[in-house]
Amino acid sequence: KAGVTQTPRYLIKTRGQQVTLSCSPISGHRSVSWYQQTPGQGLQFLFEYFSETQRNKGNFPGRFSGRQFSNSRSEMNVSTLELGDSALYLCASSRSPGATNLYEQYFGPGTRLTVT
Amino acid sequence: GENVEQHPSTLSVQEGDSAVIKCTYSDSASNYFPWYKQELGKRPQLIIDIRSNVGEKKDQRIAVTLNKTAKHFSLHITETQPEDSAVYFCAALSYNTDKLIFGTGTRLQVFP
Numbered sequence: 001k002a003g004v005t006q007t008p009r010y011l012i013k014t015r016g017q018q019v020t021l022s023c024s025p026i027s028g029h030r031s032v033s034w035y036q037q038t039p040g041q042g043l044q045f046l047f048e049y050f051s052e053t054q055r056n057k058g059n060f061p062g063r064f065s066g067r068q069f070s071n072s073r074s075e076m077n078v079s080t081l082e083l084g085d086s087a088l089y090l091c092a093s094s095r096s097p098g099a100t101n102l103y104e105q106y107f108g109p110g111t112r113l114t115v116t
Numbered sequence: 117g118e119n120v121e122q123h124p125s126t127l128s129v130q131e132g133d134s135a136v137i138k139c140t141y142s143d144s145a146s147n148y149f150p151w152y153k154q155e156l157g158k159r160p161q162l163i164i165d166i167r168s169n170v171g172e173k174k175d176q177r178i179a180v181t182l183n184k185t186a187k188h189f190s191l192h193i194t195e196t197q198p199e200d201s202a203v204y205f206c207a208a209l210s211y212n213t214d215k216l217i218f219g220t221g222t223r224l225q226v227f228p
Contacts, residue, residue, distance in 0.1 A: 004159075033216070043160075043205060043218040056214050090159065097214060103148060105216065107159040 002027065004093050004108035012114045018079040021111045025072050025093030031055075032074040033105065034066060037088040046089075049074050050097045078113075086115045118143045120208050122219025129196050130227055137222045139206035140188040148209040149189045150216075151180060155202045164191070196226045 005024045013019050025032050033056075034046040045058040049068035066076040072093075078085055089112075092105045119142040129135050139149075150165035166173045166180045166189065173180050177196075182189040189208075193200055206219040 035218075042220045043207075045215055045217070048214070058215070103209065104162060104165065105150065106162060107152075109159045 004029075004091060004106055006089075006091055006108040006111050008111060009109065010112050010114075012116065013081050014116055015081055015083060017081050018077065019081060019113060020075055020077045021089055021091075021113075023074045023076075023091035023093075023108055025074070025091075026106060029093035029095050029106075030072050031094045031097045032068060032072065033092045033094075034074070034076050035090045035092065036060075037090055037110070038086075043090070046076065048097065055097055081115045083115050086113060088112050118146075118208070118210055118213060118215060118217045120206060120217045120219040122206050122222055124222060125220065126223045126225070128225045128227065131196060131198060133196055135193045135196050135200070135224055135226075137191045137204055137206070137224070138188060139190070139208070139219050140186075141208040141217070142187070143208065143210040143212065143217075144187060145210050145212040146187075146208040147211045148216075149180070149182060150207050150209075151178075151191050152205045152207070153202045154205065154221075160205060193224075196224075198226050198228050200224060201226045 007022045031050045033048040036044045048056040052068045063079045068074045088110045090110045092107045094105045121140045147168040152160035153163045154160040179192045203221045209216045
C-alpha cells in the first residue's frame, strides 16, 4: 500500500506570495492533518480535515487555510508569505479521526518551504 | 492549554546500552500516546503507541510504559544500535480536543 505523498517536495517563494501544498493520504484513510515543523518550535498542529470538513484547528493565523476533497486528498494554502513561514510542512493521514481505537497517524515526507 | 514536555533533549549512549526518553502531559483526558522516530531528512515514523487502557507495550527492542496517575509515559530502547540514532517525538491525543500534541523531541545518538 502506498504511503502518504506530498507535492511539491521543495518550494522557494518570496515574501508576500502565496503557496498551495498538496497531500494524498494512504488509500482508505479519510482524516488528514497538517503540521508545521521548525527547529525552534518542533511539530505544531495546523488543522485536521475529515470528510471534507475541518474538524480541528491549531493556533495559526488566518493566512493558513486548507481544504479536503471528496477523494480525501487535501491542500493547504498560505497567503501573504512571511519569512517566518519557512518550515517543513508535514501532512499525516489516519483511517479515522482521533478519539477512536482506529486512530494511528502516518506522515508524508513533507514539503520544505523557503521564504526569501 | 494542552502541553507535552519531553526529556532529555539530547541523549548519547554506547551501542548495546539502553535508552529511556520520558514525556509528561498536562491534559488528563489524553488517551492515546504514540512515539515517532525521525531520521535526518526523513518523515516521522510511527514506531510504537499505547492507549490509556494499557500500562505497557513491547515490540522487540522497544517498549512504552504509561502512568496515567502521574500523567507520564516513557520510551525504552534496549540493546541500542547505531541505526537507532534519530530524533524521537512523543505525543498525546486529548479525548476532549482531538488534537495530537507533540513533545519537543529527543536527539538520540548511539555511538559504536
